Amino acid sequence: MPLVRDHVELFPDPIPYSKQGVPVPGTQKPGQTAHYRNGVWGLVTRDTPNALTTITEIFDSGMRVGKDAPFLGHRPLISTNPLKFAPYYEWQTWGQVDYRRRCIGSALSGLFKIGKLGGGDLKTVGIWSINRPEWQIVDIAIATYGLVDVAIYDTLGKDVVEYMINHSHVSAIFTSLDHIPTLLKLQPKIPMLKAIVSMDPLTPEMRKVLTEWGWSVGIHVMDMKEFEAIGEAKLLEPVRATPDQLVSICYTSGTTSNPKGAMLTHGMLALSVQSNLYGLDLPEDGATMSYLPLAHIYERVTELATIATGARIGYFSGDPLRLIEDAQILKPSLFPSVPRVLNRVYQAAMLAGDVPGLKGTLFRKAIEAKLAKMRATGDNTHLFWDKLVFRKVQAVLGGKLRLVTSGSAPIHAEVLDFLKIALACDVCEGYGMTENCGTSTKCWPFDPTASGTVGGPQPANEIKLIDVPAMGYTSEDKPRPRGELCTRGENVLKAYYKDEKNTQEAIDEEGWLHTGDVAEIDECGRVRIIDRVKNIMKLAQGEYVAVEKIENTYSSSAAVAQLFVHGDSLQSYLLAVVVPDPIHLSAIASRVTGTKITSEDAKALVGACKNPSVIKEFTDLLDKEAKKGGLKGFETIKRIHMSLDPFSVEDGTLTPTFKIKRKDAYKKFKAELDALYALGDPGASSSSKL
Structure with missing residues (x-):
């Protein structure tokens, strides 16, 4: 075999x-x-014969394919204006990744040892970036040198980033160039941060500006090449991990409050990887496509497998x-x-x-x-x-x-x-x-x-x-x-x-x-x-509804891009904000109005969202999903507000894993939802009355 x-x-x-x-x-x-x-x-369990028990064992298992075998790939950037990528993947071998993780791990270990980094309960290192080979190399280095990673979603706003850094006492963070100014501006609120390592190469001009700015606030800014040179000058052997050793603080999405930091050990992650390897039948030269956020546990375990x-x-x-x-x-x-x-x-x-x-x-x-x-x-x-x-x-x-x-x-x-x-x-x-x-x-x-x-x-x-x-x-x-x-x-x-x-x-x-x-x-x-069980609310007539279940039922429709269900305990029925799929909306609007409307005609689509006939047609379509999903009468949406302004991470209404932040979503559409309730009870028998 x-x-x-x-x-x-x-x-x-x-x-x-x-x-x-x-x-x-x-x-x-x-x-x-x-x-x-x-x-x-x-x-x-960890005692099962041949079971993986640490991240070190996972990496060593992969290394056995040979140091010259391709491992991590990316499409090289050809130009920034216009933005253009090469029509091929460029690969780093297992041997190259192994050497780079040794340089990074050695540098981090040395800096923690002499007190340039650290000061908290744990030796935590942050990663704040989109998926890229450097993300994985840094994480492997952290895991195999006895440190603890704190993965931060690339799309998070500065307030949540500030919370995570403070909560886990991150003193060094690897990040993309675009996040460095945000971190430097945050310095008064994150005084424990001592080093920022850019995953993107710094030009001489960038290096001068960012280094001087960093020194002025007590933070050492450098790029990966500089940081790896520190470790290369004094290479250390990887640290042998144990299954019970903490390796990651993985923060949950935080739909209602501050994110919770799940403490994950080597053994927990390794056994989860082992579990996913059972029944995995892939070709030996196969490749995994990486685009889901590596800060999310789903992508993390997939890549470890x-x-x-x-x-x-x-x-x-x-x-x-x-x-x-x-x-x-x-x-x-x-x-x-x-x-x-x-x-x-x-x-x-x-x-x-x-x-x-x-x-x-x-x-x-x-x-x-x-x-x-x-x-x-x-x-x-x-x-x-x-x-x-x-x-x-x-x-x-x-x-x-x-x-x-x-x-x-x-x-x-x-x-x-x-x-x-x-x-x-x-x-x-x-x-x-x-x-x-x-x-x-x-x-x-x-x-x-x-x-x-x-x-x-x-x-x-x-x-x-x-x-x-x-x-x-x-x-x-x-x-x-x-x-x-x-x-x-x-x-x-x-x-x-x-x-x-x-x-x-x-x-x-x-x-x-x-x-x-x-x-x-x-x-x-x-x-x-x-x-x-969670996100249960009680309507005025005393019935309990699970809004997430209802959202999932209605979102089964291909015509729905996003949907947010809202209820009020003083009201007897539910409302919803619907962000329609433009292609389906254009087809419905064209049929209802008798005028050809394309999915690219933004002005016409905005108008369609306000057209009572289009809204009724869309509501009837949602009623069919409700019947198909077996929703009870009190679980069905009675009125909708249609909008082409989507819920997003950027406006604070979605978590980085695209779960709706209910309070913020309501706040965004409060005026429209309150206006729908002001129309009065549509009647128990009229599920699509507007």
Whole structure:
């Protein structure tokens, strides 16, 4: 077996889809289900033979492919005006990355030792940048030299960055050139910061200005080349890590308050990686596309799993609009993704294929034939239809995909099924949180009935459901048990940093993480997320509604780009702000008004959002999603405000992981929402009255 498969175990043949999660005998108690474990590998721990236990072992495992093998790649910048990137990827080898991490790790260790850095409880080092090879190299250096990383989302505003640096006492930070002025201006509020290392090369002019500015406020500014030279002058050997050693403070999104710092150890991350390697069948020369934020645990564990197998990681050019171009050049085999990206692929394919005439007829026949074959046999390939109809769809993402994963938010089952047949590769959904290193459940490969579920328990943890009486969910429900999903395993955090209150609320005395998500477990042992314990509000008539669940239901519509549900405990019904997809909005507006409106005509689209007939048409479309999703009458949206001004990280209404910050979202549209409530009760029987 090749070295790249060192820690990979494949599923048995045939795959036992009917036993993806199995109850552990004798574990059921009143008010909760039995504990469920993975149906093939059971519960994996650090004592399991061949299991990874530290980040050092992960890197060493990858290094065994050979120091000259390509590892981290990027598209070189050709010009800045106009912005242009090379039509190829340039690669750093494993040997080059190994040497660079030794230089960086040695420099950091030396500076902490002599007191130039540090001063807090921990030896923390910050990373604030988009995904790029330097991000990964610095993080490997931090992990393999006994330090602790603090990853900061590239899009975060200065207030949250200031909080994270202060909270974790970051004294050195690696960042991109554009963030350096922000950090220098923040210096009076972050006096512990002593060094800023630019991941971008500094020209002589930049170096002079930034160095002098830095010295004036007590911060040493340099670029990577200078910093690596410090370590190169006095190289130190990497520090042997232990599983219980802290390696990362990973901050959660913070939708309602300051972010919580999840304390992640080497063992937690390594076991989560090991768990994701079970059943991972990728080519030895495969590449992973990196564009999801590395500060998010989902991308972090995905890239660590790639490293463990000795595969390549290709980083996007930094512009989401160039992501398709990047993928077509890289030709990845693994494409970790999120619903907002996959929904765009789905919408584009459907709009291009589902057209009048012969082309549309062939497209619909191809979908029908491939869906029937996949649901009957699990095989999502078709020699004829793949070549005739779906070849162009597959080429959009490079044409060599073996696995597409979806996480961080729910995705509609119809979208998943279409992507499975259109891309002709494994497309699976998983579930996890920062608190369990992004690893809790995952769909099994080519499971023909998995869409709509997040799969069975991962080998690293066990799961159970506990009753939620206030919402009517119990472990005795028929035909399937329902309740709050809890997970436990060596990948689950023990504590948040400096936050005993939130730690006690999240982790019980038996080590179970209470996720806040309501789930059911089906007859195959797979989990389906059906509701949310948190973000529950009470309407005037006394009924409880889970607004996130409702948002997820309505957002299944391809016509919806974003949707925010708002309720008031003094009112008996719900409202929503809808940001429509421009392509679908233009089609609806053209049909309703009888005037051709294109998706690029911004002025006409803004007008359409105010047109009562267009609003009614859009509301009727949402009503169909409500019925399809089985929403009760009081859970349905009664009035909507349509806007082309999206919720964003920049305006403070979204977290970096694109979750809505409810208070800020309401504040943004307060006038419009209050005006809708001022119209009075639309009546219980009129779900689309405006």
